[in-house]
Amino acid sequence: MSTTARHAAGIRVSELVAPDLVVTAPSGTGEETILRAPWDGAELARIPTTTPDDLERVLDRARTAAAGFRWTPAWRRSAILEGTSRLIEENAEQLARLIAAEGGKPLKDARVEARRGASTFRWAAEEAKRTAGDLVEMDADPGGEHRFGWTIREPRGVVAAISPFNFPLNLVAHKVAPALAGGNAVVLKPASNTPLTALRLAELLAEAGLPDGTLQVVVGPGRTIGAKLVTDERTDMVSFTGSPPVGRQIASDAGMKMVTLELGNNSATIVDEDANLDLAVQRVVAGGFANSGQICISVQRVVVHQAVYDAFMERLVPAVAALKVGDPLDETTDVASLINEGETERVKGWIEEAVDQGATLATGGVDADGRLRPTVLTDVTRDMKVCAREVFGPVLSILRARDLCEAIEISNDSEMGLQAGVFTNDLNKAMYAARRLEVGGVMINEVPTFRVDHMPYGGIKGSGIGREGVKYALREMTELKMVAFREMDWQTGGTPTDACLREPLGP
Numbered sequence: 037m038s039t040t041a042r043h044a045a046g047i048r049v050s051e052l053v054a055p056d057l058v059v060t061a062p063s064g065t066g067e068e069t070i071l072r073a074p075w076d077g078a079e080l081a082r083i084p085t086t087t088p089d090d091l092e093r094v095l096d097r098a099r100t101a102a103a104g105f106r107w108t109p110a111w112r113r114s115a116i117l118e119g120t121s122r123l124i125e126e127n128a129e130q131l132a133r134l135i136a137a138e139g140g141k142p143l144k145d146a147r148v149e150a151r152r153g154a155s156t157f158r159w160a161a162e163e164a165k166r167t168a169g170d171l172v173e174m175d176a177d178p179g180g181e182h183r184f185g186w187t188i189r190e191p192r193g194v195v196a197a198i199s200p201f202n203f204p205l206n207l208v209a210h211k212v213a214p215a216l217a218g219g220n221a222v223v224l225k226p227a228s229n230t231p232l233t234a235l236r237l238a239e240l241l242a243e244a245g246l247p248d249g250t251l252q253v254v255v256g257p258g259r260t261i262g263a264k265l266v267t268d269e270r271t272d273m274v275s276f277t278g279s280p281p282v283g284r285q286i287a288s289d290a291g292m293k294m295v296t297l298e299l300g301n302n303s304a305t306i307v308d309e310d311a312n313l314d315l316a317v318q319r320v321v322a323g324g325f326a327n328s329g330q331i332c333i334s335v336q337r338v339v340v341h342q343a344v345y346d347a348f349m350e351r352l353v354p355a356v357a358a359l360k361v362g363d364p365l366d367e368t369t370d371v372a373s374l375i376n377e378g379e380t381e382r383v384k385g386w387i388e389e390a391v392d393q394g395a396t397l398a399t400g401g402v403d404a405d406g407r408l409r410p411t412v413l414t415d416v417t418r419d420m421k422v423c424a425r426e427v428f429g430p431v432l433s434i435l436r437a438r439d440l441c442e443a444i445e446i447s448n449d450s451e452m453g454l455q456a457g458v459f460t461n462d463l464n465k466a467m468y469a470a471r472r473l474e475v476g477g478v479m480i481n482e483v484p485t486f487r488v489d490h491m492p493y494g495g496i497k498g499s500g501i502g503r504e505g506v507k508y509a510l511r512e513m514t515e516l517k518m519v520a521f522r523e524m525d526w527q528t529g530g531t532p533t534d535a536c537l538r539e540p541l542g543p
């Protein structure tokens with residue numbers, strides 16, 4: 037008997053993930069698509085897709101939900117988010133298996149993602165209670181006398197959240213949780229390869245008390261379903277995380293609508309001459325190969341000071357060669373497959389091209405079974421695709437720098453600018469690099485892959501617009517409204533006096 041089947045009450049998920057798991061279906065009456073595991077092609081579930089007619093109903097419903105949810109008090113929004121965080125923790129192992137199965141993410145990385153998903157919702161529960169605005173000193177400017185001013189934050193309305201495959205839980209959380217904290221309704225379109233985790237999360241939110249229709253999940257192709265969410269006037273904001281070409285398309289299609297874009301990077305890590313090399317190697321291996329390099333802040337370019345280049349490489353190459361490639365559902369796997377065959381072929385092609393252009397394969401490449409191994413390339417040049425573009429695969433390129441100045445110049449030689457890392461024990465160099473690196477975040481004695489979920493996170497240049505990180509996303513997802521209150525004399529109704537003493541105010 038097939039391990040999956042359409043279930044009257046929802047989607048039955050393969051026993052590979054969990055026994056008897058049935059997930060509520062999306063708002064879709066369209067054809068079922070078969071969801072397959074990237075690692076071995078096993079059938080995981082059959083997912084009904086959202087048709088254009090379904091989407092019309094979803095958008096109408098979202099507007100109704102938004103009109104109600106905006107008046108839900110902060111304490112209740114906070115309680116729903118806190119409850120969701122608890123439910124994610126209680127279901128963490130199941131969520132991790134879903135992430136590993138549909139996203140191909142090694143289970144140990146998927147468990148970290150599940151824990152972080154709970155943390156993102158807990159931060160949103162906190163931030164839902166901290167949306168107070170500022171007091172404005174109105175009389176600091178002539179003409180502002182006898183006025184009190186303050187700002188309030190109001191929900192934008194309906195947030196269209198469009199998410200990528202590589203963090204099926206936590207990147208969805210980074211959109212849904214702050215949007216709800218701010219009082220918005222959400223229509224979520226997860227990546228077509230990873231809808232199950234998002235659907236399970238929607239169930240947990242409902243269980244935590246989220247009113248019907250406040251979060252709706254739609255499933256279908258980005259170019260139709262996603263594009264409609266961007267242009268339809270029933271959505272008030274687009275929060276997008278994904279690839280740079282799609283991000284650019286969304287920015288041009290969205291018109292006057294608020295848009296935040298979290299896009300790609302070819303993250304640089306500088307290893308300076310006085311760095312702790314053991315720490316640098318350990319972190320570069322973790323940051324370069326977690327989720328098989330499919331993280332927007334994966335270490336991609338490592339820029340090493342010439343004085344420590346050989347010592348760094350002697351440590352790095354064996355550490356990368358020792359990584360275990362295997363089934364993501366195996367507890368001991370470090371690196372699994374990429375999300376699909378097309379991506380694997382693309383990355384293999386880029387490695388081959390780099391080698392043809394003069395790069396040296398220090399370790400990795402393609403093994404006897406045709407599998408892509410964790411790869412380190414040396415003798416690369418900046419214009420090779422493996423350096424200049426986002427690899428989004430298990431490939432490190434090592435560049436040599438004369439000194440810190442050249443290392444910073446190489447790092448900044450990029451169309452993108454999300455995060456960068458610097459390993460140095462010299463405080464002044466660290467400070468200098470922090471100011472000179474053209475990115476949204478600089479990590480000192482850490483790789484660019486580092487992130488905790490409450491820190492501001494986002495890129496400059498081609499890496500995007502706006503910031504995530506719950507408190508910062510909440511600002512993007514709410515409108516700032518100014519209230520100016522003119523004081524009137526409560527006895528005469530004119531310009532205020534000290535009414536009780538019947539004297540003018542002030543000198």
Ligand code: NAD
Pocket residue numbers: 198199200201202203207225226227228256257258259260261262263266277278279280282283285286297298299300301331332333426428454500
């Ligand atoms: P993708 O751009 O192919 O897809 C992302 C989402 O956009 C999916 O849900 C997809 O269906 C949808 N989409 C596709 N075309 C669309 C269109 N025309 N209109 C509206 N929606 C559309 O990205 P992916 O392959 O899923 O993810 C990998 C990319 O995401 C990488 O480039 C990576 O760097 C980036 N990423 C960035 C961050 C960040 O925070 N900066 C985080 C994770 C991933």
